[in-house]
Amino acid sequence: MAPEPGGVTLVYRLATSGKKILVLERGPFLPREKANWDTKTVFNSDRYHHPEVWYDRNGKEVHPGMSYFVGGSIPRSMVPPSFASGKRTLKPTPTRMASPPPWPLKYRDFEPYYVEAETLYQVHGQSGEDPTEPFRSQEYPYPAVSHEPRIQEISDILRGQGLHPYHTPVGIRLNEAQRYLSECIRCNTCDGFPCLVHAKSDAEVSVVRPWMGQANVTLLTEAKVLKLLTSPSGRAIDRVEVEIRDPESGAVQVQQFSGDLVAIACGAINSTVVMLKSANEQHPQGLANSSGLLGRNFMKHVLGSVIGVSKQPNPTAFQKTLSINDFYWGEDGYDYPLGQIQTLGKVSKEALEGNAEAYAPLTPEQVASHSIDWWLTVEDLPDPENRIRVDGDKIILDYTENNTEPYDRLEQRWIEILKSIECGQEIMPNCSYFVGAGKTYTGKLPLDGVGHQVGTCRFGEDPTTSVLDLNCRTHDIDNLYVVDGSFFCSSGAVNPTLTIIANALRVGDHLLDRWK
Template structure:
């Protein structure tokens, strides 16, 4: 195998996969390295117990919190990265998310680039990942130069009923922008079958707009692009001056024998896209004499400002059954920037993929006296997101082979207020409608809503560990996501975020990868 390439891309998720797609047509010689294999297409893709109660589709590695307790992050190491099991909700950040803004627990900082700089790439990203949506519904919607490329995914009757009631209460529910290969007008042509195993599941029919389907497969169809799977990058080596990456050290595992060999590759450009946590881990583990604190770390910011959102769920049970299959179609941003009497941002609310009795059976006592089947068949399920603020002390550290998430949650009050506010709204809806939980009990005095907060090992929204900016002392990357310290090294995943906003970060990661890909095309001629 040839060992030198024009560009080496490490990682195939939303950032790396999209970057490969953008550069594939350039004719440049591209090597893509992915530590995992292709995720197998099998009946178990749709099996709840396999997906949520085993490590078949998640890596079983162990990380640690700041107190030394074990974490089991369940990262998805396959071609396509974590997008293989994401919910495909693809939101744009709001314009004000790029500005300095006061939160309850601190400041969300200003970005050097603004929404207008990303808007053309959001357009391109929505087309590439087949985002379905409808403009004009969301009260916080940012400027759009073009309508969504695909029509909004329709609500099933129960969710449409809920949406209509919320509108009647003066709220502004809108259709969640979703990346799926759906043709509702001509169902016989639709790859997506609107099943109940989308959010958190691999897609057996490959109708989810994940990075493998949307970006990697089209890229590797080009003769100039090579993909190596089960190829874990161990270390980046620099030139004698320390100003360039001279080689990438890779452990390549044979899937049949399980044996591994170490090989080195070199590239004119090296782009890391391992996810905000693993990208910073790779930089820190690649320390050498010229970079004693880790590569590109003269600012001491690599791994710092780790953000993952404050996340949680509400399962609301009503007397009326909810037969919805594809439930992830409704969002509410009315409290994104706060509310009357509370001047701080609170966050976003959206419907979850429909919970099933199999998903609840692992903890049946939590729902007593209701059974998991009663809860699942009558619930409407909600997902809450509050902005996680950048904090220098929230950081990724390494100790030998140990990965440590040194993290303390912030903005908890704003999350708690959003949760209480939404439960109060659900309770206040007229009992006679029997739409949402208030006085429609299965059991007299029984509970009709159940809440849960995502623990530290829920890192699907990880961002911020190598923030970009104009000043080398206050950022790791320049505005093109090239490291200030090393001329041919880029980081192209969620690491570059200066703040997290309160919507899923994936579309912004995709848009930025397209933007950086445009820059690299110009740089490489």
């Protein structure tokens, strides 16, 4: 069950083993159509987003805008092609609020798999620019994506102020040396858009297509897993109950499948939901929940954006190339982590038009043509009271934001810097980033924004304090693995995708050894 990159990356690793593998994908292949690059379709409709409704702890509706397509629950239609430096996730650091728990495995255990993940997903970057970068045994497999002139100018100005801007590592199929061979055309419909020319290094392109057609791998689309059924002892998964939708007629039928091993990668929220809904006599609180931690310690990052408008035009098309980690570990007078800053995909007039009043007296066209757009990522902290619950068919995000001060400080600090370099004559809210059901946000992303969901099935050696063992197998059920972001113990202020992919490759090697 693999509606997240971890699942299909695991299949990629196991496909050559000769074992028969059934892949159950909740959604279809993402349609390839002109609307992929239509701003209003992508950001103001449910064409590429599931209209499902979840709920917060007070019963208020949450519209997560999830995208269920082959290769990921938040695929190329939502996730920017930025892997940032996901490795920083593994180094929890005390905050003013709390000290995140240490990871049972260290960076050195994951580093070889990060290298492989960067090659597999064609990550472009340049080592040595980011002063917070951890050790790496190899250079990035592909050169950094160059800045366009206005972004290069900003990078030079920031460096002149003593900061250390660096090229954002991005997974993209771009050949700048031989543009006629490049799948990527460096367009302005990248960040947040499906890629019509399949130039993003998403999971479908990178790891699904290579195993399609192999005789031992079967892909079943529009197959939503309802529950997992255990053996009488409760120590093994016997069958998987699946709702299958016929794409032509829309008819739905329920079938059961069985296998020697079951790996789920439905995303930290939906994997928890499946396990909670699979409660039975042997597992009355949900599968693999003897620790009581299933669904707890849910994290999603504290996220937001800032639009800085300057007098100088910004004609940049592909803007997502610059990052700053100078405040990642804190700043003078504040010895706690703040977070990461990076450029967003360039906002457009069309994206801003639906909220024109937010930009008055400027017009959406004036804002879009003169802005540089920034994304802020701040970690949130593992808290057992932040959890995923189910009430019948309702999915409840029982969550309270717990690391607000660093976000507020980082946002204010960055606004001050933008004004000091004449990139903040006007500071505007970004009211264009889609979070489901036509809903937008101002500044900080609301609970609806769960693209970075992690932490709900923590891994560890002690079955009383973790759901999964070090190989991401559940402590309580011998043949059940979870290979999405659920295993995280903490969540550094970077996109978690690269760590999820690297971990899937690591778990794949464990399974290959197990099968020998």
